[in-house]
Amino acid sequence: xxxxxxxxxxxxxxxxxxxxxxxxxxxxxxxxxxxxxxxxxxxxxxxxxxxxxxxxxxxxxxxxxxxxxxxxxxxxxxxxxxxxxxxxxxxxxxxxxxxxxxxxxxxxxxxxxxxxxxxxxxxxxxxxxxxxxxxxxxxxxxxxxxxxxxxxxxxxxxxxxxxxxxxxxxxxxxxxxxxxxxxxxxxxxxxxxxxxxxxxxxxxxxxxxxxxxxxxxxxxxxxxxxxxxxxxxxxxxxxxxxxxxxxxxxxxxxxxxxxxxxxxxxxxxxxxxxxxxxxxxxxxxxxxxxxxxxxxxxxxxxxxxxxxxxxxxxxxxxxxxxxxxxxxxxxxxxxxxxxxxxxxxxxxxxxxxxx
Amino acid sequence: xxxxxxxxxxxxxxxxxxxxxxxxxxxxxxxxxxxxxxxxxxxxxxxxxxxxxxxxxxxxxxxxxxxxxxxxxxxxxxxxxxxxxxxxxxxxxxxxxxxxxxxxxxxxxxxxxxxxxxxxxxxxxxxxxxxxxxxxxxxxxxxxxxxxxxxxxxxxxxxxxxxxxxxxxxxxxxxxxxxxxxxxxxxxxxxxxxxxxxxxxxxxxxxxxxxxxxxxxxxxxxxxxxxxxxxxxxxxxxxxxxxxxxxxxxxxxxxxxxxxxxxxxxxxxxxxxxxxxxxxxxxxxxxxxxxxxxxxxxxxxxxxxxxxxxxxxxxxxxxxxxxxxxxxxxxxxxxxxxxxxxxxxxxxxxxxxxx
Numbered sequence: 001x002x003x004x005x006x007x008x009x010x011x012x013x014x015x016x017x018x019x020x021x022x023x024x025x026x027x028x029x030x031x032x033x034x035x036x037x038x039x040x041x042x043x044x045x046x047x048x049x050x051x052x053x054x055x056x057x058x059x060x061x062x063x064x065x066x067x068x069x070x071x072x073x074x075x076x077x078x079x080x081x082x083x084x085x086x087x088x089x090x091x092x093x094x095x096x097x098x099x100x101x102x103x104x105x106x107x108x109x110x111x112x113x114x115x116x117x118x119x120x121x122x123x124x125x126x127x128x129x130x131x132x133x134x135x136x137x138x139x140x141x142x143x144x145x146x147x148x149x150x151x152x153x154x155x156x157x158x159x160x161x162x163x164x165x166x167x168x169x170x171x172x173x174x175x176x177x178x179x180x181x182x183x184x185x186x187x188x189x190x191x192x193x194x195x196x197x198x199x200x201x202x203x204x205x206x207x208x209x210x211x212x213x214x215x216x217x218x219x220x221x222x223x224x225x226x227x228x229x230x231x232x233x234x235x236x237x238x239x240x241x242x243x244x245x246x247x248x249x250x251x252x253x254x255x256x257x258x259x260x261x262x263x264x265x266x267x268x269x270x271x272x273x274x275x276x277x278x279x280x281x282x283x284x285x286x287x288x289x290x291x292x293x294x295x296x297x298x299x300x301x302x303x304x305x306x307x308x309x310x311x312x313x314x315x316x317x318x319x320x321x322x323x324x325x326x327x328x329x330x331x332x333x334x335x336x337x338x339x340x341x342x343x344x345x346x347x348x349x350x351x352x353x354x355x
Numbered sequence: 356x357x358x359x360x361x362x363x364x365x366x367x368x369x370x371x372x373x374x375x376x377x378x379x380x381x382x383x384x385x386x387x388x389x390x391x392x393x394x395x396x397x398x399x400x401x402x403x404x405x406x407x408x409x410x411x412x413x414x415x416x417x418x419x420x421x422x423x424x425x426x427x428x429x430x431x432x433x434x435x436x437x438x439x440x441x442x443x444x445x446x447x448x449x450x451x452x453x454x455x456x457x458x459x460x461x462x463x464x465x466x467x468x469x470x471x472x473x474x475x476x477x478x479x480x481x482x483x484x485x486x487x488x489x490x491x492x493x494x495x496x497x498x499x500x501x502x503x504x505x506x507x508x509x510x511x512x513x514x515x516x517x518x519x520x521x522x523x524x525x526x527x528x529x530x531x532x533x534x535x536x537x538x539x540x541x542x543x544x545x546x547x548x549x550x551x552x553x554x555x556x557x558x559x560x561x562x563x564x565x566x567x568x569x570x571x572x573x574x575x576x577x578x579x580x581x582x583x584x585x586x587x588x589x590x591x592x593x594x595x596x597x598x599x600x601x602x603x604x605x606x607x608x609x610x611x612x613x614x615x616x617x618x619x620x621x622x623x624x625x626x627x628x629x630x631x632x633x634x635x636x637x638x639x640x641x642x643x644x645x646x647x648x649x650x651x652x653x654x655x656x657x658x659x660x661x662x663x664x665x666x667x668x669x670x671x672x673x674x675x676x677x678x679x680x681x682x683x684x685x686x687x688x689x690x691x692x693x694x695x696x697x698x699x700x701x702x703x704x705x706x707x708x709x710x
Contacts, residue, residue, distance in 0.1 A: 080439075102458065103457065103458035105446060123425075147408075302630050
């Protein structure tokens, strides 16, 4: 137990107190940011802390105050700009309330997510914002609940958990844009997502682990059904070859003799892959293929055709999740909220009647 | 001092030891992952830990072993896919060596960066990978060095610090693509970056805080100079209105009567904004405007024209930085390395002779 962590400062509160010529409890109050001291004393202690290069021991502080003033965020895929925007808005709110944000990436894998949650909790965060990779593998989140750790679920819900949650109106928006494709005259449609095929059985939607994707598929299928489209003409294209990537599934879909005339892409990465492969095959868009994508990624307006998108209010969702989490950390005990934010369709040039 | 952090588990190593019917030191060895125990005992202790929902106290573990098995990464801009790719490759290497990764975003602001470094060090990371927002404001990094915290600088160098650093050949690559534009016949060129104007004086390059951008500008200006281009025809366009965004500077550049015929964009966000604004103004690309961008962002190959890019080996840089950091954490004391990785030009359709 002699060996000290390399980074824990060797300068203690007692050292700072001695240097500033105040009592240890006074120095602790100033350095911990709690209790009352005169401005003069505060300045002296802070100057001493600076001179001695005092670095607060986070755990010691959190043991005293019960707060580490840190929020942990577990995102699904750090390479997806959707999460970049979310993290930025969460950070803005957190900073405005004096909280810092640390992040971890789950890579949409629930084993990694569980580990990430454990690491962040081990780092004494005051609360967590999590985009759960799976609505079925939720033991680690149940544990947090039973430990009274504050959690807000972001973009994906787990009804059985009764936790604060912010989502978009995935099912309704998917149904609405599917109807838009049907109204344009399409009768062979596909919904494409990077979700792995193994997670699903033949009839699709029910076993999709990502709740937002699952609900979009439900909306798509409901609208197809109501529009009188045969089940075999409302394709659900999943990632059949996770190692090779979604490209393989998209190739298969585009190369089949009776390929879809309209596609709904579950996110902007999926849409970009479809766009690339259509170009490679000289499939003229939109005349030979209509496309609508979820997420108003920045590049979607510069392609020709520019792509019609379902714009999720990502930044607002991020802000709401941070505000709600901070309310909880500060003691709010009202029942868990489920906040649903409406998406908006931005019509561009990628939807026309089938040839 | 009575108040306990809400998330610190109330289950201790002693509780697990009692439940598993082993000594406390045996339980500590198993739970801490060090020393030798029989497989049977290890399984029993792990089963007890699971049954009791034991959650290791990170700090306690790091006090014992001197290691938290966590790496902190401070990225410049979480919304930029460049950093997304870097984080993914860093994480892959870290996980393969049994390390977890936690992240913070500096938003390219060195005050935020300093705070982020302090937070991560307070969370007892074993080492840090940092993309320093400024090569001038480096006090916080000097402190780390004096505290013997392991650090690798990513993508940006600070020669005075003598720290392990991985960068690309920014100056050489910028000079090469500038020469490519000159060889195509352009004689009015611009280098565009989101770096704020306040950080620079009239003669440009010398006060750019981001070292990679500074070195690219040096390469651009050197090539222009060697190509006999007058200083007023080798524009450096910076962000003149940080609140409104870079768009304002780009508008001004494109709306001037004698606008550049070729542009080198410092990153893919900049390139996308140029592309959008050129479209809005019906500036035909490439015939009326040639463009080369740093970073092979995924969308650059689907635009028409597809964009010629300078491809940075981001993933390899990320891997190198993680491997080097882990070597340091594991005790390597060889002198600091400066590792320079070569970039590669991917020629597409966005460069032609001027009209």
